[in-house]
Amino acid sequence: MMRRLKSARTGVLALIAGLLLAPAAWAVELTMYYPVAVGGPLTKIVDGLVADFMKEHPDIEVKAIYAGNYNDARIKALAALKSGQPAQLSVMFSIDIYELIEQDAIVAFDDIVETDEERAWLDSFYPSLMQNGVTGGKTWGIPFQRSTIVMYYNKDVFREAGLDPDNPPATWEELVAAGKKLVRRSGDQVERWGMMIPSTGYPYWMFGALTMQNDQVLMNGDGNETYFDAPATQEALQFWRDLGAVHGVMPSGTIEWGTLRKNFLEARTAIMWHSTGNLTAVKKNAQFDFGVAMLPANQRRGTPTGGGNFYIFKQTKPEERRAAMKLVRFLTQPERTAEWSIQTGYIGTRPDAYETPALKQYVVDFPPAAVARDQLEFATAELSTYQTGRVRKLLDDAIQSVLTDQKSVEDALGSAQKQADRLLKRYR
Amino acid sequence: MTERTRLVGNAVYGWLLLLPAAVLLAAFTHYPAVATLAQSLFTSGTALRPAEFAGLDNYRFMLEDEVFWRVLENNVWYAIGTIPASIALAMLMAVWVNRRLPLRAFVRMSYFTPTILPMIAVANIWLFFYTPEIGLIDQIAAGFGIGSRNWLGNPDTVLGCIIVLTIWKEAGFFMIFYLAALQSLPPELEEAARLEGASRWHFFRRVTFPLLMPTTLFVLINAVINSFKLVDQLFILTKGGPDNASALLLYYIYEVAFSFFDQAYASTLTVVLLAALAIIAIGQFVILDKRIHYR
Numbered sequence: 001m002m003r004r005l006k007s008a009r010t011g012v013l014a015l016i017a018g019l020l021l022a023p024a025a026w027a028v029e030l031t032m033y034y035p036v037a038v039g040g041p042l043t044k045i046v047d048g049l050v051a052d053f054m055k056e057h058p059d060i061e062v063k064a065i066y067a068g069n070y071n072d073a074r075i076k077a078l079a080a081l082k083s084g085q086p087a088q089l090s091v092m093f094s095i096d097i098y099e100l101i102e103q104d105a106i107v108a109f110d111d112i113v114e115t116d117e118e119r120a121w122l123d124s125f126y127p128s129l130m131q132n133g134v135t136g137g138k139t140w141g142i143p144f145q146r147s148t149i150v151m152y153y154n155k156d157v158f159r160e161a162g163l164d165p166d167n168p169p170a171t172w173e174e175l176v177a178a179g180k181k182l183v184r185r186s187g188d189q190v191e192r193w194g195m196m197i198p199s200t201g202y203p204y205w206m207f208g209a210l211t212m213q214n215d216q217v218l219m220n221g222d223g224n225e226t227y228f229d230a231p232a233t234q235e236a237l238q239f240w241r242d243l244g245a246v247h248g249v250m251p252s253g254t255i256e257w258g259t260l261r262k263n264f265l266e267a268r269t270a271i272m273w274h275s276t277g278n279l280t281a282v283k284k285n286a287q288f289d290f291g292v293a294m295l296p297a298n299q300r301r302g303t304p305t306g307g308g309n310f311y312i313f314k315q316t317k318p319e320e321r322r323a324a325m326k327l328v329r330f331l332t333q334p335e336r337t338a339e340w341s342i343q344t345g346y347i348g349t350r351p352d353a354y355e356t357p358a359l360k361q362y363v364v365d366f367p368p369a370a371v372a373r374d375q376l377e378f379a380t381a382e383l384s385t386y387q388t389g390r391v392r393k394l395l396d397d398a399i400q401s402v403l404t405d406q407k408s409v410e411d412a413l414g415s416a417q418k419q420a421d422r423l424l425k426r427y428r
Numbered sequence: 429m430t431e432r433t434r435l436v437g438n439a440v441y442g443w444l445l446l447l448p449a450a451v452l453l454a455a456f457t458h459y460p461a462v463a464t465l466a467q468s469l470f471t472s473g474t475a476l477r478p479a480e481f482a483g484l485d486n487y488r489f490m491l492e493d494e495v496f497w498r499v500l501e502n503n504v505w506y507a508i509g510t511i512p513a514s515i516a517l518a519m520l521m522a523v524w525v526n527r528r529l530p531l532r533a534f535v536r537m538s539y540f541t542p543t544i545l546p547m548i549a550v551a552n553i554w555l556f557f558y559t560p561e562i563g564l565i566d567q568i569a570a571g572f573g574i575g576s577r578n579w580l581g582n583p584d585t586v587l588g589c590i591i592v593l594t595i596w597k598e599a600g601f602f603m604i605f606y607l608a609a610l611q612s613l614p615p616e617l618e619e620a621a622r623l624e625g626a627s628r629w630h631f632f633r634r635v636t637f638p639l640l641m642p643t644t645l646f647v648l649i650n651a652v653i654n655s656f657k658l659v660d661q662l663f664i665l666t667k668g669g670p671d672n673a674s675a676l677l678l679y680y681i682y683e684v685a686f687s688f689f690d691q692a693y694a695s696t697l698t699v700v701l702l703a704a705l706a707i708i709a710i711g712q713f714v715i716l717d718k719r720i721h722y723r
Binding site for chain 2 (some may be wrong): 071075078099103188189190199200201251252253254255256258259262263266268387389390393396397398400401403404406
C-alpha cells in the first residue's frame with residue numbers, strides 16, 4: 001500500500017517536473033516554408049535534413065512546410081505575415097529579394113550574425129550565387145537550391161553530323177556553324193533541329209545568358225535600373241531571333257519550356273539550353289550518348305544563376321532569429337550541401353562542398369555534374385528589380401514579340417526600357 | 429397572444445430562417461465585391477509606402493494600359509469563338525445520342541469524359557497535341573506530308589488553339605443539360621410530326637429547338653460566364669504568351685495580383701470584369717426571356 005502510494009507520488013512529481021521543464025525542452029519553435037520547382041522526392045530529402053537538425057538541437061523544433069512552387073511559396077509566406085501568424089524563415093525565389101524588402105518582410109543576415117566566425121560564414125559561398133542575395137551592402141538571402149543554364153547536346157547526332165562530340169561549340173559562330181550541320185531536312189521539312197532555346201515560361205532567364213555572353217548585364221545591383229535597350233542587349237536579342245529567322249538552325253516562333261526536354265530526348269533537336277535542374281531526368285531517360293557543356297561565348301561566357309535562397313522574416317523574436325540562423329547554417333554545411341547537390345542536381349553552393357569525399361567522387365563518376373559549378377565563374381545574377389514581376393513581364397513580352405516577328409528588336413526593347421524606367425523611377 | 433405579436437413572431441422566425449444564407453452571401457459575395465470596389469480607389473500599399481486614396485487613378489492607368497486592351501480584345505474573340513460553337517456542338521451531340529444507337533451509353537460517356545477531367549490535366553494532354561514535331565497533330569499531319577507548325581508559338585494560331593481546347597472541354601458538359609431537356613419532351617410531338625410528314629430538319633427547327641430554348645438560355649449564361657472564368661489552361665499551355673497573344677482578362681488579373689503584387693490595380697480590373705458580367709447577365713435575362721417559350 002505504502003509502496004503504491006509512494007510510486008503514485010513519484011509519478012505526480014515527475015509529471016509536475018515534466019510540465020515545468022517542457023517549455024524549456026523546446027525553447028524555440030520555427031516554421032519554415034519551402035518550394036519545390038523540379039521533379040523528384042525533394043520533400044522527403046528536406047524532411048530528413050530537418051529531422052537531423054532537431055536531433056542535434058533538441059531545444060529547437062522545426063516545422064518544414066512544403067509550399068508549392070516559387071510563386072505559391074511567396075504568396076503563402078506573405079499571406080501568413082499579414083495574418084499575424086508568420087513563419088520565421090522560408091526558402092523563396094532568389095529574385096524576390098526587392099519585393100520582400102519593399103514589403104519590409106525580411107531581416108538582413110548582417111543584423112543577426114554576432115561572431116566573426118559567423119560573419120566569415122556569410123562569405124563562404126560562391127560570389128556569383130550571392131549576387132541575387134546582396135543589395136544595399138547587406139546580405140538578405142543565403143543560397144540553397146540554386147541552378148544555372150547549361151547546354152545539353154546529343155553526342156550521337158554530333159558524330160553522325162561529323163562533329164567532334166567532345167568539343168561542343170564554345171562561341172556563337174561555332175554554335176551557328178554546328179547548328180547548320182546538325183539540322184536534318186527532308187524536302188522542305190525539318191526532321192531534326194540544330195538547337196532549341198526555350199522562350200516560354202522564363203524567356204528573361206535564357207535572355208540573361210545571351211546578354212551576359214555579350215558582356216552586358218540586364219540590371220544594376222540596386223535593382224532600380226535596367227539596361228534593356230543597351231546596344232549589346234539589342235544585339236543579343238537579334239542573335240536569338242536570327243538563329244531561327246536567318247540561320248534556320250532553330251524553329252521560329254516561341255519554343256515551349258515544358259516540352260523541350262521531350263524534344264531533346266526524342267532527338268528532334270541536337271542541342272538544348274536548359275536548367276541544370278533537368279540533369280537527373282535527362283540522365284535517366286536519354287536513349288543516346290549525351291553531353292553537358294557550358295554555354296558558348298560571344299564577348300565572354302555567361303549564364304544567369306537561378307533558384308531559391310533562405311530568408312529570415314522580420315516579425316521574429318531575437319531568439320527565433322538565432323535559432324533560424326542555426327538551422328540555415330546547419331543546412332548549408334559543406335557535407336549537407338554536397339548531399340543535397342548529389343540528390344537533387346542543384347549546384348553545391350560553396351567551394352568546400354566540392355572538397356567533400358562524397359561530392360568529389362560523384363563528380364569523378366559523372367563529370368556533367370561539375371559543368372554548372374565550373375560555369376559559376378562566369379555567372380551573373382538573375383533579372384531582379386523592384387516591381388520585379390512587372391519589369392520581368394515587360395522583358396518577356398518584348399522577347400516574345402521579336403521572336404514571333406511582331407516587332408523589331410529596337411522597338412520592342414526600346415518600349416520595354418521606357419516602361420521599366422517609368423516603374424523604377426521612384427526607387428532611384 | 430394578440431394578432432400583432434403573432435405577426436412579429438412570424439417575421440422574426442422568417443428572418444432567422446434567412447439568416448444563415450444571408451450571412452454567407454454577405455460575407456463571401458457582397459462584402460468582397462464592395463471591398464474590391466473600395467480597394468480600386470486606393471494605391472497599392474507596401475509596408476514602406478502605405479496605401480493612399482487615389483481616386484480614379486487606377487482606372488486612368490487601365491485605359492492607358494496596352495496589355496489590358498489586348499486581353500480584353502482576346503477575351504471577346506475567345507467568347508465569340510467558344511460560346512456559339514460549344515452550344516451548337518452540345519445540341520448536336522445531345523440530339524445524336526438521344527436516339528437509339530448501338531453502344532449508346534458508351535457514346536454518351538465518351539462525350540462526357542472531357543468534362544470529368546480536371547482542366548489542368550486536359551491542358552497537359554493538349555500541350556502534347558500541339559507541340560511541334562513530336563505533338564499528335566504534327567505527327568498526323570506529317571503522315572499526309574504536311575510540314576510541322578508551331579501552333580502555340582505563333583501569335584496568329586495560339587488563341588485559336590485555346591478556343592478549340594475549350595470547346596472540346598465544355599461541349600460535353602452542356603450536352604448533359606440538353607439531353608435531360610430532350611428526354612422530358614413528350615414523344616407524342618414526334619409521332620404527330622411524323623404523321624404529318626414533317627422532315628427531320630423541319631421538326632428540329634419548329635419543335636425541338638424552340639422547346640429547348642429555356643435550356644439554351646441557361647447554357648448560354650453558363651457559357652458566357654465560363655468564357656471569362658475558365659483560364660486554368662493558360663497556366664499550362666502558354667502563360668498568356670507569346671507576347672500576350674493568348675492572355676485573357678482573368679489570367680491578367682491573377683498576374684497583376686500575385687505576380688506584380690498590385691492589389692489595387694487587380695481590384696480595378698476585377699471591378700471591370702464584374703461590371704461586364706453583370707451587364708451581360710442582365711441583358712440576357714431581359715432580352716432573351718421575352719422570346720423564350722416556357723411550357
